[in-house]
Structure formats: C-alpha cells, structure tokens
Amino acid sequence: MKTFDEISEIVSLEMKKLQWTSEPRGLYEPIEYVLSMGGKRIRPVLSLMACNLFSDNLEEAIAPALGLEVFHNFTLLHDDIMDKADMRRGKPTVHKKWNDNTAILSGDVMQIASYQLIAKTNTVYLKQVLDLFSQTAMEICEGQQYDVDFEMRDDVGVDDYIEMIRLKTAVLLACALKTGAIIGGSNNENAQLLYDFGINLGLAFQLKDDFLDVYGDETTFGKKIGGDIVCNKKTFMLIKLIEIAQGNDALELQKWLGISDETKFKDKISAITTLYNKLGIKAKCEDKMHEFYTKAVANLDNLGILDNKKQELRNLAANLMFRNN
Amino acid sequence: MKTFDEISEIVSLEMKKLQWTSEPRGLYEPIEYVLSMGGKRIRPVLSLMACNLFSDNLEEAIAPALGLEVFHNFTLLHDDIMDKADMRRGKPTVHKKWNDNTAILSGDVMQIASYQLIAKTNTVYLKQVLDLFSQTAMEICEGQQYDVDFEMRDDVGVDDYIEMIRLKTAVLLACALKTGAIIGGSNNENAQLLYDFGINLGLAFQLKDDFLDVYGDETTFGKKIGGDIVCNKKTFMLIKLIEIAQGNDALELQKWLGISDETKFKDKISAITTLYNKLGIKAKCEDKMHEFYTKAVANLDNLGILDNKKQELRNLAANLMFRNN
Numbered sequence: 001m002k003t004f005d006e007i008s009e010i011v012s013l014e015m016k017k018l019q020w021t022s023e024p025r026g027l028y029e030p031i032e033y034v035l036s037m038g039g040k041r042i043r044p045v046l047s048l049m050a051c052n053l054f055s056d057n058l059e060e061a062i063a064p065a066l067g068l069e070v071f072h073n074f075t076l077l078h079d080d081i082m083d084k085a086d087m088r089r090g091k092p093t094v095h096k097k098w099n100d101n102t103a104i105l106s107g108d109v110m111q112i113a114s115y116q117l118i119a120k121t122n123t124v125y126l127k128q129v130l131d132l133f134s135q136t137a138m139e140i141c142e143g144q145q146y147d148v149d150f151e152m153r154d155d156v157g158v159d160d161y162i163e164m165i166r167l168k169t170a171v172l173l174a175c176a177l178k179t180g181a182i183i184g185g186s187n188n189e190n191a192q193l194l195y196d197f198g199i200n201l202g203l204a205f206q207l208k209d210d211f212l213d214v215y216g217d218e219t220t221f222g223k224k225i226g227g228d229i230v231c232n233k234k235t236f237m238l239i240k241l242i243e244i245a246q247g248n249d250a251l252e253l254q255k256w257l258g259i260s261d262e263t264k265f266k267d268k269i270s271a272i273t274t275l276y277n278k279l280g281i282k283a284k285c286e287d288k289m290h291e292f293y294t295k296a297v298a299n300l301d302n303l304g305i306l307d308n309k310k311q312e313l314r315n316l317a318a319n320l321m322f323r324n325n
Numbered sequence: 326m327k328t329f330d331e332i333s334e335i336v337s338l339e340m341k342k343l344q345w346t347s348e349p350r351g352l353y354e355p356i357e358y359v360l361s362m363g364g365k366r367i368r369p370v371l372s373l374m375a376c377n378l379f380s381d382n383l384e385e386a387i388a389p390a391l392g393l394e395v396f397h398n399f400t401l402l403h404d405d406i407m408d409k410a411d412m413r414r415g416k417p418t419v420h421k422k423w424n425d426n427t428a429i430l431s432g433d434v435m436q437i438a439s440y441q442l443i444a445k446t447n448t449v450y451l452k453q454v455l456d457l458f459s460q461t462a463m464e465i466c467e468g469q470q471y472d473v474d475f476e477m478r479d480d481v482g483v484d485d486y487i488e489m490i491r492l493k494t495a496v497l498l499a500c501a502l503k504t505g506a507i508i509g510g511s512n513n514e515n516a517q518l519l520y521d522f523g524i525n526l527g528l529a530f531q532l533k534d535d536f537l538d539v540y541g542d543e544t545t546f547g548k549k550i551g552g553d554i555v556c557n558k559k560t561f562m563l564i565k566l567i568e569i570a571q572g573n574d575a576l577e578l579q580k581w582l583g584i585s586d587e588t589k590f591k592d593k594i595s596a597i598t599t600l601y602n603k604l605g606i607k608a609k610c611e612d613k614m615h616e617f618y619t620k621a622v623a624n625l626d627n628l629g630i631l632d633n634k635k636q637e638l639r640n641l642a643a644n645l646m647f648r649n650n
Contacts, residue, residue: 027470078433082426101407101473104429105466108403111436112462119455126452130444137437141430145352148426 001052004045004312011044014062015069030094030106031113034073037089042320043068043176049316050180050194053309060122061183064129067117068176071133074110075140077103082148111137125182132182136175143167150234158239162203170202193299197313200296205320207289210235212324214273215282220325226269232257236288237281241272244279293321326377329370329637336369339387340394355419355431356438359398362414367645368393368501374641375505375519378634385447386508389454392442393501396458399435400465402428407473436462450507457507461500468492475559483564487528495527518624522638525621530645532614535560537649539598540607545650551594557582561613562606566597569604618646 002010020032044065051061079085080093081103087093095103121129146164150156177194186194213228214237228235245253253275256268276282296317300310327335345357369390376386404410405418406428412418420428446454471489475481502519511519538553539562553560570578578600581593601607621642625635 022467024467024470024474026474027467078429081429100425104403104406105470105473107433108436109463109466111433112459112466115440115455116459116463119452119459123448123452126455127444127448130440130451130455134437134441134444138434138441141434141437142347142349142352145349145430148430149349149351 001056001309001312002048002058004049004316007045007048007052007058008041010048010058010062011041011065011069014066015041015044018066018070026098026102027106027109030077030098030102031110033097034077034094034106034110035070037091039073039089041069043072043172046173046198046316047176047180049313050177050186051184052180053194053303053305053313054181054184054186054190061180063117063120064133064179064183065176067114067120067133068172068179070110070117071114071137072172074107074114075144077107077110079144081107082144121183128182129179132175132178136171139167139171143169143171156234156239158236158243161234161236161239165203165206166199169206170199173202173205174198187304190303190305193303197296197299197303197317200292200299201317201320204289204292204296204317207236207285207292208321208323210237211282211285211289214276217324226265226273229269229272230265237276237285238272240281240284241275241279244281245275249275249279289321293317326381326634326637327373327383329374329641332370332373332377332383333366335373335383335387336366336390336394339391340366340369343391343395351423351427352431352434355402355423355427356435358422359402359419359431359435360395362416364398364414366394368397368497371498371523371641372501372505374638375502375511376509377505378519378628378630378638379506379509379511379515386505388442388445389458389504389508390501392439392445392458393497393504395435395442396439396462397497399432399439400469402432402435404469406432407469446508453507454504457500457503461496464492464496468494468496481559481564483561483568486559486561486564490528490531491524494531495524498527498530499523512629515629518628522621522624522628522642525617525624526642526645529614529617529621529642532561532610532617533646533648535562536607536610536614539601542649551590551598554594554597555590562601562610563597565606565609566600566604569606570600574600574604614646618642 015035018035020028020035022028044062047065047068048058048061051058051065076088077094080088081095081100085093086096091097093103094106098106115133118130118133119126143164143166146160147168150160150164174195175198177198178191181191181194210228213223213225213235216223216225218225227233228238232238241253252271256271259268297314300313300317303310340360343360345353345360347353369387372390372393373383373386376383376390401413402419405413406420406425410418411421416422418428419431423431440458443455443458444451468489468491471485472493475485475489499520500523502523503516506516506519535553538548538550538560541548541550543550552558553563557563566578577596581596584593622639625638625642628635
C-alpha cells in the first residue's frame with residue numbers, strides 16, 4: 001500500500017500532465033492558471049487512497065480522481081465570480097485577472113473537462129461512477145444556492161447550515177472516496193461506508209475551516225483571520241451565537257452585525273470573538289467537529305478490510321482535524 | 326417511420342415531462358422558465374429522426390436527445406449573460422429577470438442535467454455517445470470564445486468565420502444526428518455521413534440566420550431586422566463587404582461602422598443593406614448557403630439506407646433553407 005505522501009506525489013505529477021494548450025488561448029489559459037495555483041488536492045488523494053484499500057493498481061483510478069479536482073476548481077472559479085472574490089490562494093481570481101465572461105466560459109470548459117476525465121473510467125464501472133459524479137455535482141450547486149440564499153435569510157438554523165455544508169463541501173469528498181473504492185473493486189457496503197466517512201470528515205473539515213477563520217494563526221492559515229466575521233457569514237458559530245446571546249450580549253451582537261465600516265473591522269472581529277469565548281461557542285464548535293470526526297472514525301472502524309490498511313486514512317482524518325491551516 | 330411532425334410532437338411532450346421541481350427553488354425555477362420558452366427543438370428532433378432511419382424503437386434515443394436540448398439552452402443562458410442580452414424569444418433573459426449569479430449557477434445545473442440525460446444512454450453505447458457529447462460541448466465553448474475574440478479583431482476572414490460557426494452552431498446539430506444514429510444501431514459510415522450532413526446543414530442554417538437578419542421579414546423572423554448590422558457583428562456578409570468595398574464604398578462603410586448612435590440605427594441598417602446589394606454580397610451569401618446545402622444533400626444521398634427513408638430529412642433541410650423565420 002502507498003502512503004499519503006506517495007499518493008500526493010502521484011496526484012501532483014498527474015495534475016501537471018493535464019494539457020491545456022488548445023486554441024483559443026483565451027479559453028484555456030485561465031484554466032492553466034487556475035490549476036497551477038495548487039491547493040491540497042485532497043479530493044484526488046482521497047480517491048486514490050480509497051482505491052488503494054482494495055487494489056494495488058491505481059492506474060485506472062487516476063483520470064476520474066483528476067476529474068474531481070478539475071470539477072472542484074471549476075466550482076471555485078464560478079463561486080469567486082458570484083462572491084466577487086478578488087483573491088484565491090494569494091493570487092488574483094480569474095474574473096479579476098481577465099473578466100467575468102472569461103471566468104464563466106472557462107469554468108464551463110472545466111466542467112466539461114471534468115466529465116471527460118470521469119469518462120475515462122473503465123466501462124465496467126462507468127455508468128455507476130458517472131451517475132454518482134453527476135448527482136454530486138448537482139448537490140454542490142444546490143449547496144452553493146443555499147449558501148447564497150442564507151445570506152438573505154434571518155431564520156437559518158444549525159441544521160440548515162450543516163445540510164448546506166454537507167452539499168457544498170462534504171459530498172465531493174464522499175464522492176471521491178466512493179469513486180476510488182468502486183474502481184478498486186470494493187463491494188457496495190464498503191463503498192458506502194467510505195462515502196459516509198467522507199460526509200462526516202467533510203462536515204468536520206468545514207467546521208474546522210470556520211473555526212480557523214476565528215481562531216487560526218494568520219501566518220499559517222493563508223487567509224485573513226475574521227473574514228467570515230466582518231461579512232456576517234452565517235457559519236455554525238454565528239448561528240449559535242445569534243441563538244444563544246441574550247440581554248446585553250444580544251444588543252452588543254446586533255450592534256456589531258450592523259457595522260460594515262472597514263475601519264472598524266478589527267474591533268468587530270475582536271468583539272465577536274470575545275462573545276464566542278464568553279458564551280461557550282468556541283467549545284460548542286469544537287464539540288460539533290469532534291462529533292463528526294468521531295462518526296468518521298467509526299465509519300473507518302466498520303470497514304470490512306484489514307485494520308492496518310486503514311491507518312493512512314485515519315492519519316489523514318486526524319491531520320485534517322488537528323491542522324492549524 | 327415517423328414523420329417530422331410526429332417526432333416534434335414526441336419531443337415536445339417529453340420535454341414537458343422533465344421535472345424541475347427540486348429545492349432550492351432559486352436554482353430550479355430559472356431552468357423551468359428557460360425550458361418552457363419553447364424554440365424549434367431542432368436538435369432532439371434531428372436526433373430522433375436519425376435514430377428512426379435505423380430503428381423503429383425511439384425510446385432509447387429520447388433521454389440523450391433531450392440532453393442535447395437542455396445543453397443547447399444552457400449555452401443560450403450563459404451566452405446571454407456574456408452578450409448582456411435582455412430578451413430571448415420575446416421574454417426577459419434569466420440574468421435580467423433574476424440576476425447574473427442565478428444565471429451562472431442555474432446554467433451550471435443545466436449542464437449537469439444534460440449529462441444526466443446523456444448518461445441514460447444504453448450502456449452498450451454510453452462511452453461512445455458520452456465522448457461525442459463532451460467533445461461537442463467543448464467545441465461549442467471554443468466557438469463562443471472565438472465569437473467573443475472576433476469582436477476585438479480586425480483580421481477576421483471568411484474562413485475564420487465559417488470555422489467559428491461550425492464550432493458554435495453546426496457541431497451540435499451534427500452530434501444530435503450522430504447520437505441518434507449510434508443509438509439506432511447505425512454502422513460507423515452512416516453515422517459519420519449523418520454527422521457531416523449536420524455540419525453542412527448547420528453552416529447553411531447559420532448563414533441563413535445571418536441573411537434573415539438583413540433580408541428577413543420582421544413580423545415572421547421574431548427578431549428585429551438589422552440587429553447584427555447595428556452592432557457591427559462580423560457575419561459572413563460584413564466580412565465579405567469589408568474585403569470587397571473600395572473607394573467611396575469603403576469610405577461609406579467606414580463611416581457607418583463608426584456610428585453607434587441609436588437615433589441613426591435605421592439609416593445605418595439601410596445604408597449597409599444598400600452596400601450589400603450593390604456589391605453583390607447578398608448573392609455571395611446565398612451562394613455560400615447553397616454550397617453547404619448542396620453538400621448536406623449529397624451527404625444524405627450517400628447514406629447507405631433505402632432512399633425513401635431519407636425523405637423526411639431532405640424535407641427538413643429544405644424547410645430550414647427556404648424558411649423566412
């Protein structure tokens with residue numbers, strides 16, 4: 001079996017082999033740009049790791065795994081237009097560096113390219129992998145729409161939020177794992193357990209991301225701390241805070257939520273973080289993360305394969321959970 | 326064999342059966358809206374007609390045929406954002422009725438939905454149909470990019486233009502025909518002849534569209550006459566005119582190309598049309614149309630099936646060619 005590092009290396013090399021040299025350049029250059037920015041490549045890595053649980057031959061799982069990474073980057077590209085985000089991974093976003101039209105059309109091409117990679121799946125598994133991918137892609141769009149809708153809504157509960165991040169983030173991790181398992185020759189039960197592991201890991205992963213937005217270290221996190229706070233992003237923590245805050249705390253919270261003046265952002269971040277600490281929201285978020293992480297580990301425990309084969313995925317889950325960036 | 330009208334009726338009924346009732350409504354409502362606007366449904370009709378040349382059972386060809394129509398409408402949706410078009414088929418476009426973000430995301434969902442319909446192809450043909458579809462989808466995006474690029478370029482020749490409309494328009498008609506043929510059980514030769522028929526028909530079809538923009542009857546064409554002229558759209562006719570006009574005609578042309586003042590649009594349309602007539606551009610466009618139409622008819626002639634089976638496609642080609650709207 002290959003280690004996480006060995007599989008990461010394979011993914012990194014294979015991503016670089018993808019060719020985006022066709023004409024017209026105005027269409028393919030932005031794709032090259034986006035995919036050369038890097039990122040954790042966590043989806044294809046998970047996919048190959050899952051395949052490796054059942055097969056020593058990873059070859060057939062590579063193309064669909066890359067398809068998932070291309071698709072993920074496509075969603076970032078289109079999301080960045082919708083969110084009017086200027087920067088991604090320390091570089092200007094495509095719609096900033098080029099323009100909205102380029103970002104729309106290059107994104108469309110990336111979506112097609114991801115299907116072309118998925119279509120390289122062994123025909124024995126093609127229908128199953130393709131349907132799983134399309135359903136997942138659809139759910140990710142639904143998640144994005146809920147995310148947009150939630151900004152305008154005042155009645156978003158914790159369960160709504162969890163369902164939104166399940167769709168927007170977790171299902172693609174789950175799909176990556178299940179796709180690798182299918183291609184590796186897994187039975188349905190194990191493939192489903194890996195899917196569930198992906199859902200629980202994805203939920204824990206996103207909650208950790210929200211957590212790091214408040215409690216992370218700017219030098220390692222790679223994004224500005226408090227980005228979610230200044231724009232009143234309805235994360236698990238803010239939803240909980242709105243639910244729990246009473247009396248003066250509620251008044252204080254309302255005051256800061258009303259502030260969109262950039263010169264007061266530092267104070268806003270500091271004030272809301274103080275409320276998170278005071279009302280136990282920090283602990284609640286950690287509990288929730290831990291709840292999903294525990295479920296994910298249980299999914300792995302239940303996998304019907306030799307226990308020592310599970311170690312790399314266990315380590316990966318722990319690393320994602322206890323990361324600081 | 327079924328007639329064109331019978332197949333149109335099937336397509337119309339089957340399109341209405343597609344369900345867009347999922348949540349979140351903000352995502353699916355615009356799709357329902359776009360697909361209820363109607364249109365000629367020429368792509369699925371061609372696909373089923375091609376299938377019907379080889380098989381009496383159209384059932385298996387229906388889902389992929391609808392997939393092509395959903396994909397076509399997806400491209401219109403995203404193109405309308407890029408072109409900042411306010412109206413489509415007499416109704417406000419999605420990005421006008423809702424907003425750009427909705428139009429981007431609903432379009433993304435339509436692209437996935439079209440793949441879901443393509444994926445319903447009998448697994449025997451799935452890989453072949455899927456790869457043809459993805460390649461076609463990619464080419465359509467390339468065509469759209471060339472179209473955008475051409476607006477900024479001064480050196481676009483007639484061959485560039487033909488290649489652009491081949492990609493943007495013709496390949497999807499060709500793909501529709503070939504997809505139907507494959508599912509109907511055609512051999513490779515006949516499937517390829519139908520593909521070529523689609524290319525030639527598509528080129529003639531687009532030239533006819535450009536022609537009707539100048540010489541059509543506003544009451545039947547459904548669009549304002551001269552729309553391409555006022556925005557200096559580099560159609561076959563304008564490219565030819567720029568190439569041919571000399572002396573005073575060239576000066577006259579340059580003057581009108583420089584005019585973007587709405588109050589002078591009527592005069593601009595009239596002046597450029599006069600130049601088209603005077604310099605024989607009208608006839609050149611008709612000749613070019615006829616050239617492709619003749620090739621398309623020859624492709625049909627070469628099809629290795631009973632001649633009387635070809636009559637419905639012959640009639641359809643003639644109707645598209647000699648239409649006034």
